[in-house]
Amino acid sequence: MKDNLVFYHHYADAHEHWKFKLLRSLLGWSAEGRFWALNNMIAKSSNCLLDINKKHIRACIISDLNMDEKTFSEFIEILKNECELIVDLDGKITTDIIRENLQQVKKDREAARQRKLKSKNKNFNLFGIEQK
Numbered sequence: 001m002k003d004n005l006v007f008y009h010h011y012a013d014a015h016e017h018w019k020f021k022l023l024r025s026l027l028g029w030s031a032e033g034r035f036w037a038l039n040n041m042i043a044k045s046s047n048c049l050l051d052i053n054k055k056h057i058r059a060c061i062i063s064d065l066n067m068d069e070k071t072f073s074e075f076i077e078i079l080k081n082e083c084e085l086i087v088d089l090d091g092k093i094t095t096d097i098i099r100e101n102l103q104q105v106k107k108d109r110e111a112a113r114q115r116k117l118k119s120k121n122k123n124f125n126l127f128g129i130e131q132k
Contacts, residue, residue, distance in 0.1 A: 002109065003046055003047045003048075003106075004043065004044050004045060004046060004047070004048055004102075005043040005044070005048060005098065005101055005102060005105060006043075006044070008043050008097065008098060008101040009097075009101060010097050015032065019083045019084055019085050020032055020035075020083075020085075022082060022083050023035065023078070023079070023082075023083045023085065026078055026082065026083075027075070027078065031075070031078075034065050034067075034075065035079060035085060037064065037065060038050075038061065038065065038079075038086075038093075039095055039097070039098060041061060041064070042086075042093060042094055042095060042098050043098050043101075047102075048094050048098045048099065048102045049089065049092040049093070049094050050092065050093050050094070051091060051092045052076065052091055052092070052093055053090075053091035053092075058072075076088075076093070080093075087099075
């Protein structure tokens with residue numbers, strides 16, 4: 001079963017939350033844009049955990065966000081410690097909103113899988129009518 005997200009919900013007034021106001025006061029509006037790009041990368045990663053310890057992944061993120069190593073490390077620390085926008089699980093980062101979305105999507109995917117299995121196990125006659 002798929003273990004990432006290609007779409008996720010977030011609040012339309014997210015920019016008004018204290019976490020984003022603090023981020024903008026520290027680093028400006030471009031930091032919020034970089035946060036959302038990073039959040040998208042997290043959503044697409046396996047189990048919505050982005051491993052920033054792996055050199056090749058870290059290099060790609062740094063390149064995509066148009067940062068250098070030092071600036072990126074500082075950015076991650078601010079997101080994690082000051083603004084509380086990311087969660088660091090031993091170098092694998094995620095966000096609360098992505099985790100919430102993933103939990104709901106996993107439930108929905110499992111329910112769909114169960115419906116598909118149930119429909120495969122039904123007996124139909126020649127006319128497509130279910131036999132009980």
